[in-house]
Amino acid sequence: MNFLDIVFYxxxxxxxxxxxxxxxxxxxxxxxxxxxxxxxxxxxIWMLLEAEFLAIVLVLVYVGAVMVLFLFVVMMLDINLVRxxxxxxxxxxxxxxxxxxxVFEMIYVLxxxxxxDTVHAVTHGAxxxxxxxxxxxxxxxxxxxxxxxxxxxxxxxxAAIALTLRRRAGLKTQSISEQVQVQAxxxxxxxxxxxxxxxxxxxxK
Amino acid sequence: xxxxxxxxxxxxxxxxxxxxxxxxxxxxxxxxxxxxYTYSLVMLTLLGCSLxxxxxxxxxxxxxFHNMFxxxxxxxxxxxxxxxxxxxxLVYSRSYLTVRGLFTGEFxxxxxxxxxxxxxxxxxxNFVTLYxxxxxxxxxxxxxxxxxxxxAVATEAAMKYFILGALASGLLLYGMSMLYGATGSLELGVxxxxxxxxxxxxxxxVFGLVFIVSGLAFKLGVVPFHMWVPDVYHGAPTAMTMLIGxxxxxxxxxxxxxxxxxxxxxxxxxxxxxxxxxxxxSMALGNLSAIAQTNLKRMFAYSTISHMGFLLLGxxxxxxxxxxxxxxxAVIYVLMTLGGFGMIMLLSRAGFEADTLNDFKGLNQRSxxxxxxxxxxxxxxxxxxxxxxxxxxxxxxxxxxxTGHTWLAVLAVLFSLxxxxxxxxxxxxxxxxxxxxxxxxxxxxxxxxLISVNGLSMLLLGTMPGMLMSVCAVSVQQSLLLH
Numbered sequence: 309m310n311f312l313d314i315v316f317y318x319x320x321x322x323x324x325x326x327x328x329x330x331x332x333x334x335x336x337x338x339x340x341x342x343x344x345x346x347x348x349x350x351x352x353i354w355m356l357l358e359a360e361f362l363a364i365v366l367v368l369v370y371v372g373a374v375m376v377l378f379l380f381v382v383m384m385l386d387i388n389l390v391r392x393x394x395x396x397x398x399x400x401x402x403x404x405x406x407x408x409x410x411v412f413e414m415i416y417v418l419x420x421x422x423x424x425d426t427v428h429a430v431t432h433g434a435x436x437x438x439x440x441x442x443x444x445x446x447x448x449x450x451x452x453x454x455x456x457x458x459x460x461x462x463x464x465x466x467a468a469i470a471l472t473l474r475r476r477a478g479l480k481t482q483s484i485s486e487q488v489q490v491q492a493x494x495x496x497x498x499x500x501x502x503x504x505x506x507x508x509x510x511x512x513k
Numbered sequence: 514x515x516x517x518x519x520x521x522x523x524x525x526x527x528x529x530x531x532x533x534x535x536x537x538x539x540x541x542x543x544x545x546x547x548x549x550y551t552y553s554l555v556m557l558t559l560l561g562c563s564l565x566x567x568x569x570x571x572x573x574x575x576x577x578f579h580n581m582f583x584x585x586x587x588x589x590x591x592x593x594x595x596x597x598x599x600x601x602x603l604v605y606s607r608s609y610l611t612v613r614g615l616f617t618g619e620f621x622x623x624x625x626x627x628x629x630x631x632x633x634x635x636x637x638x639n640f641v642t643l644y645x646x647x648x649x650x651x652x653x654x655x656x657x658x659x660x661x662x663x664x665a666v667a668t669e670a671a672m673k674y675f676i677l678g679a680l681a682s683g684l685l686l687y688g689m690s691m692l693y694g695a696t697g698s699l700e701l702g703v704x705x706x707x708x709x710x711x712x713x714x715x716x717x718x719v720f721g722l723v724f725i726v727s728g729l730a731f732k733l734g735v736v737p738f739h740m741w742v743p744d745v746y747h748g749a750p751t752a753m754t755m756l757i758g759x760x761x762x763x764x765x766x767x768x769x770x771x772x773x774x775x776x777x778x779x780x781x782x783x784x785x786x787x788x789x790x791x792x793x794x795s796m797a798l799g800n801l802s803a804i805a806q807t808n809l810k811r812m813f814a815y816s817t818i819s820h821m822g823f824l825l826l827g828x829x830x831x832x833x834x835x836x837x838x839x840x841x842x843a844v845i846y847v848l849m850t851l852g853g854f855g856m857i858m859l860l861s862r863a864g865f866e867a868d869t870l871n872d873f874k875g876l877n878q879r880s881x882x883x884x885x886x887x888x889x890x891x892x893x894x895x896x897x898x899x900x901x902x903x904x905x906x907x908x909x910x911x912x913x914x915x916t917g918h919t920w921l922a923v924l925a926v927l928f929s930l931x932x933x934x935x936x937x938x939x940x941x942x943x944x945x946x947x948x949x950x951x952x953x954x955x956x957x958x959x960x961x962x963l964i965s966v967n968g969l970s971m972l973l974l975g976t977m978p979g980m981l982m983s984v985c986a987v988s989v990q991q992s993l994l995l996h
Contacts, residue, residue, distance in 0.1 A: 452523075452581045469619075
């Protein structure tokens with residue numbers, strides 16, 4: 309076992325630990341923070357596979373943007389923890405039994421015969437640019453899936469607007485055309501104020 | 514790379530996407546009362562897509578975009594039926610949605626996005642495009658189910674659909690990643706070749722296959738992955754239920770055929786065993802649970818489960834007969850579903866859903882013609898000659914008997930007989946019971962014509978099923994078996 313293997317197992321162990329933390333922690337904020345940890349350690353594993361661009365994007369996009377937004381949402385929502393945990397222990401033996409069975413089956417099928425000799429990560433020289441390769445593939449071989457992913461984002465946008473936009477009566481909204489056509493006279497009203505005798509407070513020093 | 518050669522086979526998809534964007538912008542300018550223009554544009558788009566799909570048809574199989582996209586006879590036939598199904602759904606649901614305030618531009622745009630997803634699935638030749646097409650379809654459908662925001666049932670249905678759909682996508686992706694690990698490719702043809710030449714780790718392949726079949730079963734809605742079907746069918750507005758129940762089943766057929774037959778044909782012994790269990794369980798549970806339902810939409814949901822089980826029998830049969838009859842069954846099933854849900858929408862009016870069995874009592878006295886159309890549809894679903902449902906069931910059974918699964922055919926007939934009970938119960942309610950409401954049924958000319966065509970097509974196709982059947986057989990042979 310060389311140094312890279314040790315690093316891999318450390319990252320893998322942290323990922324599994326963090327993933328367990330996401331689903332077991334009582335507080336949603338803790339769960340979200342565990343998810344951040346899981347993302348960071350997965351980024352480490354990708355870095356080991358020489359997928360630098362993906363690793364950085366994972367940290368920037370997921371940790372930096374998505375999870376921060378998610379944390380805001382979690383903190384704003386008033387989640388009733390007692391109701392969420394209701395019936396947890398009643399169903400726990402059932403769920404744990406099925407999960408245990410599935411893990412056992414998966415290990416049984418894959419474990420013994422799966423040798424690490426047959427599968428190796430591809431390694432490249434120092435002049436290899438992961439970003440460049442990804443970019444080239446994305447715009448040549450994978451241009452069709454890439455476009456489809458863009459359409460998916462468009463659907464998400466349309467759906468989000470269709471589901472959340474409400475036109476309520478009495479809402480204060482901007483009227484762009486009125487704003488553009490505004491005249492100076494509409495904005496400022498000059499009022500001639502007679503200065504009364506004896507109240508010259510402005511001139512007194 | 515010749516760009517034009519890539520773009521021509523995908524002409525219909527490109528046209529559809531461009532038109533969706535145009536409709537999205539045009540709809541923004543239109544007032545709430547003039548949505549009829551958006552509707553006309555959508556109909557023109559469907560017409561244009563059909564013309565392009567027919568026009569770009571070539572003999573044999575054409576690949577595009579680095580083998581990500583395939584254009585063959587099967588994909589063209591299934592796409593044409595998808596356009597018909599979506600168009601029919603829009604005609605049926607126009608007045609139904611208008612009185613409920615749901616006939617919006619977003620509804621039509623999301624419908625077209627769903628259609629684009631189906632087209633991508635039908636023409637996919639790579640796991641990446643298969644998955645993206647599926648997500649495009651599912652994402653649009655989740656949003657459409659939730660579109661009726663003030664209805665708690667619809668929101669619950671959307672939530673269940675979304676969460677279980679995400680779980681199914683996860684299973685599917687996990688299986689795909691296993692197959693990628695075992696064969697080193699995501700392209701269906703390459704995977705098939707790699708398995709034929711032997712891979713070092715067969716257990717990994719079968720392990721991935723289990724997850725893929727589970728994911729497919731979720732999307733088809735067969736037992737034991739059927740839990741979402743009744744709730745979603747019941748909770749969604751009827752127009753959305755009609756969309757979920759119709760055209761996506763064609764895409765699901767293509768999806769299953771491409772993955773299991775085109776990609777994983779060498780593992781046929783492994784997956785046909787799994788499909789036998791799924792098929793028997795679906796036919797049993799679907800038909801037995803449907804008897805207990807009083808809500809027509811829920812009943813159709815359970816009937817869908819049993820029909821999907823029957824469809825899987827065609828895959829178990831294999832060969833031109835098996836896959837061809839499965840494709841025929843999928844097309845006929847879509848036509849029947851459109852008619853069934855169309856009838857619910859025709860009888861509904863503002864503030865009233867005609868979705869319980871009682872609403873169909875004495876329909877013969879209120880409108881003999883509609884009752885006769887419903888009779889034809891129900892006979893077809895039950896598989897009673899001379900309607901086409903009989904022929905669809907018969908050809909599937911014929912295919913599995915030929916491959917020696919006689920016991921399976923006997924079971925299928927048995928469950929179909931049980932299923933005939935709840936279809937015929939509706940016929941009994943319509944003709945022999947006293948109507949509970951004497952509300953006049955006002956039929957618009959377009960929907961009246963459509964339901965007549967839909968109902969009579971059951972009879973017409975039933976008397977001469979040969980042409981459609983041979984189209985299915987030829988397309989399956991050209992697309993799936995000559996590789």
